[in-house]
Amino acid sequence: DTEVTQTPKHLVMGMTNKKSLKCEQHMGHRAMYWYKQKAKKPPELMFVYSYEKLSINESVPSRFSPECPNSSLLNLHLHALQPEDSALYLCASSQVGQGPKLFFGSGTQLSVL
Amino acid sequence: GENVEQHPSTLSVQEGDSAVIKCTYSDSASNYFPWYKQELGKRPQLIIDIRSNVGEKKDQRIAVTLNKTAKHFSLHITETQPEDSAVYFCAASKPRPFSGGYNKLIFGAGTRLAVHP
Numbered sequence: 001d002t003e004v005t006q007t008p009k010h011l012v013m014g015m016t017n018k019k020s021l022k023c024e025q026h027m028g029h030r031a032m033y034w035y036k037q038k039a040k041k042p043p044e045l046m047f048v049y050s051y052e053k054l055s056i057n058e059s060v061p062s063r064f065s066p067e068c069p070n071s072s073l074l075n076l077h078l079h080a081l082q083p084e085d086s087a088l089y090l091c092a093s094s095q096v097g098q099g100p101k102l103f104f105g106s107g108t109q110l111s112v113l
Numbered sequence: 114g115e116n117v118e119q120h121p122s123t124l125s126v127q128e129g130d131s132a133v134i135k136c137t138y139s140d141s142a143s144n145y146f147p148w149y150k151q152e153l154g155k156r157p158q159l160i161i162d163i164r165s166n167v168g169e170k171k172d173q174r175i176a177v178t179l180n181k182t183a184k185h186f187s188l189h190i191t192e193t194q195p196e197d198s199a200v201y202f203c204a205a206s207k208p209r210p211f212s213g214g215y216n217k218l219i220f221g222a223g224t225r226l227a228v229h230p
Contacts (some may be wrong), residue, residue, distance in 0.1 A: 043157065
């Protein structure tokens with residue numbers, strides 16, 4: 001299995017809602033990432049988990065809360081988002097210390113109303 | 114901090130022609146240079162990568178060259194096909210100070226390639 005699976009594919013939420021994005025991989029990768037991508041822009045790193053521990057937080061606002069329950073799963077909890085948070089949210093995984101050679105999921109297209 | 118500049122921002126070629134996309138990086142410690150292809154509405158996919166101990170790497174119709182002295186690397190696509198139409202991102206990373214650590218990828222701004230039949 002060489003896939004990174006993300007759910008849901010699309011999400012529309014209001015500014016007072018709480019929602020979660022989910023990501024799963026079964027490639028044995030021990031590094032997992034959340035990226036945010038605006039239209040016509042490159043992906044921007046948000047968080048990195050290495051061996052299930054948060055190792056990088058790129059000064060992301062606290063309304064985004066990551067969680068890594070085990071080596072295959074990565075969640076991103078969303079609360080009180082702003083319209084400017086609307087974007088494609090990409091999960092990725094890689095072997096630790098190799099590149100990193102990222103395998104991306106298909107992403108969740110998020111719209112905040 | 115590390116910066117990666119990518120040119121051109123858009124590139125239009127006829128089917129069968131070659132396409133070249135160039136990137137320049139700022140940090141001489143960078144040692145890993147991947148290229149990602151992102152079709153409209155799809156995920157970025159790694160298409161080729163090169164490490165600093167190699168000057169050139171080829172995989173069928175695509176090749177990447179690296180000039181460490183000039184700090185630039187290029188993607189070459191030969192015999193382009195309409196399915197090569199996509200946005201291409203270059204990136205660079207450097208080693209962390211300890212083994213097994215995370216190497217942050219710095220992306221270029223992207224090149225939108227259009228291949229016309």
